[in-house]
Amino acid sequence: MTLLTGMKNAGWAGLLRDWDRSLRAGNHPETTRYNYLLAAVQLAGYLVAEDPDSGGARDPGLVTRRQVVAFQAWMVESRSAGTALNKYKALLRFFGWLVEEGEVACSPMVGVPMPRVGQKLVPIMTGDETRRLLAECQGKEFAQVRDQALIRMYCSTGARLSEIGGLLVADVDLDTESVLLHGKGAKDRRVRFGPNTARALSRYLRLRGRREGAAEMPQLWVSVRGMSPLRPAGIKVRLKRLGQAAGVEHVYAHRWRHSFAHEWKLLGGNEGDLMLLMGWSSDEMPRRYGLSAAAERAQELQLRFGIGERF
CATH class of the missing domain: 1.10.8 (Helicase, Ruva Protein; domain 3)
Incomplete structure (x- = not known):
């Protein structure tokens, strides 16, 4: 380490x-x-x-x-x-x-108060913000093609930073347009992604395959220089820089996770299915994610139901 x-x-x-x-x-x-x-x-x-x-x-x-x-x-x-x-x-x-291990008789953590954390509302990533980030990656250079695929993977799957960042080439199945995610607690799940994401990922894989040493590198994401893996910490930095270039503040993968949950609920998706897709085991999580846009969902439903307008 x-x-x-x-x-x-x-x-x-x-x-x-x-x-x-x-x-x-x-x-x-x-x-x-x-x-x-x-x-x-x-x-x-x-x-x-x-x-x-x-x-x-x-x-x-x-x-x-x-x-x-x-x-x-x-x-x-x-x-x-x-x-x-x-x-x-x-x-x-x-x-x-x-x-x-017998190195200490008693942990110094005994009696240390657990920090109290208020509920923090994570803002969803809006469609306009995502489009601006994707526009910043337009081009045929390796970094641009890779970053297009990265952003679309986060947006299309709602996966965690580490789940997308830790992918292997073998985890991706372009025939079924799906990916095997390795979640928390050693829990694997397979998630589908859309045709735009599949196209971006296919372009990246073709370009990646032309690089010397690609066949020996199991990790999906690689750095611009050489054939070293681009790990989650590096992706985090890269997203931040793309945000600065595109004029989008607070760009991090978790915002797309909240956006995925928000859109799922907005379209009437089942919360049990959402739990499976997101890799959650607690039914508290669907309530917590996308909470910053809860009022927007409520207003959309109000208009759709037409309450008070049938008279």
Whole structure:
């Protein structure tokens, strides 16, 4: 894991490598492992900067509850409560693993309050915004063709950043215009995409296939230079840059996920089917997604039903 490469703190680095090995043995996805390790690495960096003489700065087994609380407060203030909650969950797992390994008798997470997060309304990606982003990718250069396919895949499937970003060439079936997505909890599902997306993806695959080394690269998305994979973190950066060029603010894959749920509901789609397509196991999720456009859906239905206009 590149996060640990060059980490100078031997006490932290050794245990984090062992933890990563344990996560891999448990078949945790690469994105999940990265986020877990990132939280621990950030805690280590925080302690080195803010409390360098403490035992916790040298050894995760010596981290105190007070230090975790201070780190969490810093996360809330410098990032957000939602980010702090993600770090809290990751550190719960890390220190729980240290207890299992006999490195500590008690987790310093005991008594640390879980950050309270208010419900954040994620704005849907409008049709106009998507069209502007696609217009920014018009052309025959490799990056333009690839980015067209990427945007259409997110828009057409409503999949997560990591699900599209982690695709293999073998996951795509152009005959059935479908893709095998590898979701959270090692749950796979097959999702269809439309003809415009299939055409964009076919163009990309043809262009990709002409590059030297393409046959040996299993990952679907590749960087402009060489034949190295374009991973979810790189896609995230690329989408942000495309948004800046197109004059569209806050471009990230999750907005298309909300848009997909919004359009599905607007057209009268069944919520149970939506859960299957989106890879959800909780019936709370359909209510949460597309919530920012709930009033728009209600107004559309009001006009369609014609309530009060039949007299």
